[in-house]
Amino acid sequence: MATPGTGYRASLATLVAASVTFGCGGTVTPAAPDVAPVPAAASGASAGAAVAGNLADDAAGSDSPAPSPATPADAHAAHRRCGWIGADTFAAGKATFLANPDYYDAIHPVWAVLQPDGRIRMLAMADDAEIMAVAAAHHVRVMPLIAFDDPSSFQKATASVTAIQSHAQALTDMVLQHGYDGVELDYEHLWSAGYRAPYQALLTATATLLHAAGKKLTLALPAMDRDYPDTAYDYAFLQATVDVMHLMGYDFHYLGGGHIGPLAPRGWISDVVTRVEALGAPQKYVLGIANYGVGDGWYTSAKDAAARCSGGSHATSTDHMAGCSLGHQDAGVAPHCPTPQGEVWFEDVASMSEKAQLAKAHGLGGIGVYAMGDEPDGFFAAMKIQFGDVQ
Numbered sequence: 001m002a003t004p005g006t007g008y009r010a011s012l013a014t015l016v017a018a019s020v021t022f023g024c025g026g027t028v029t030p031a032a033p034d035v036a037p038v039p040a041a042a043s044g045a046s047a048g049a050a051v052a053g054n055l056a057d058d059a060a061g062s063d064s065p066a067p068s069p070a071t072p073a074d075a076h077a078a079h080r081r082c083g084w085i086g087a088d089t090f091a092a093g094k095a096t097f098l099a100n101p102d103y104y105d106a107i108h109p110v111w112a113v114l115q116p117d118g119r120i121r122m123l124a125m126a127d128d129a130e131i132m133a134v135a136a137a138h139h140v141r142v143m144p145l146i147a148f149d150d151p152s153s154f155q156k157a158t159a160s161v162t163a164i165q166s167h168a169q170a171l172t173d174m175v176l177q178h179g180y181d182g183v184e185l186d187y188e189h190l191w192s193a194g195y196r197a198p199y200q201a202l203l204t205a206t207a208t209l210l211h212a213a214g215k216k217l218t219l220a221l222p223a224m225d226r227d228y229p230d231t232a233y234d235y236a237f238l239q240a241t242v243d244v245m246h247l248m249g250y251d252f253h254y255l256g257g258g259h260i261g262p263l264a265p266r267g268w269i270s271d272v273v274t275r276v277e278a279l280g281a282p283q284k285y286v287l288g289i290a291n292y293g294v295g296d297g298w299y300t301s302a303k304d305a306a307a308r309c310s311g312g313s314h315a316t317s318t319d320h321m322a323g324c325s326l327g328h329q330d331a332g333v334a335p336h337c338p339t340p341q342g343e344v345w346f347e348d349v350a351s352m353s354e355k356a357q358l359a360k361a362h363g364l365g366g367i368g369v370y371a372m373g374d375e376p377d378g379f380f381a382a383m384k385i386q387f388g389d390v391q
Contacts, residue, residue, distance in 0.1 A: 082286060083368055085108070091373075098134055110145045112147075113147060114148040117156060220248060221235075223248050223269070225271035252327075262334035266332020282363035308340070
């Protein structure tokens, strides 16, 4: 089975630059003294990491509104527009949020990792003072993302009923002690039927504790057009248990895969959202849309990818999917071009809008962007056409 949605992930092992660690019982202990900040780098993506530091200069984009002093609390009551601030592109993501807080109903900064010993470690950028202050002033919900580098971390945290309850308590303690509105679990790579029962048990326990405290549980999930029993991800169960399910509508072709191509073919996204609608609760799903480009061994932001195109223009159609080994879905709008570094495939405002339209047409609750920072000009206005402000 092809597993789109598994690429474009920074190796979390390089990001363990922590302030505190949450033990199995939820207690807080000092971080190990030998852990120091390490420059984040995506696996096999040194070129993308090298340009990340330059992204913040244009993070807001030409259509970015000047942030207003404050926002009514009910303006962001829904979860219609959200985004992830990546650990490896933190400066760019932060700059975008500070320039456009009123666009977002919620943000999911990558601020924690699940370690191999089953404990939670906060990253160095967690609780950034400016992000937290602006989010509070504009009533934007902060629900940080926690992920792991290897499923063995999940196995440790869910090895028994006691371990599951302890991990659920540790997640809840993290949310309460840091003043978050909830937490986003990005527990990927669970491609075995044996993961399904412990994953469901963990979500049930965590949701119970968080909901009792008035907090929310959201998920980052692979976008799947059918149920795969040999995975942990049973959408029908999940939509009845958690508050929001973010579908990673990208990485059909991904960094480090067998070959590059359209990041999210229209036919694949259409199949995914059609399935979600048929499950009966599409409003609980948010479609994640890529804001990046992928070359052979490198990645960058979507805006920068377009800027690198030789000749200053790019193609938007392709016959790549006709012979693609991953599937033959309709490619839709699929921006790509040659660059001095080789071919790059990315998303632009037109391809992003195409996916947002599909999400809206099938009743999904909203759209998210991975990762925030250096958005193409016109991005914010285009997304609001499909998922505008709550009236």
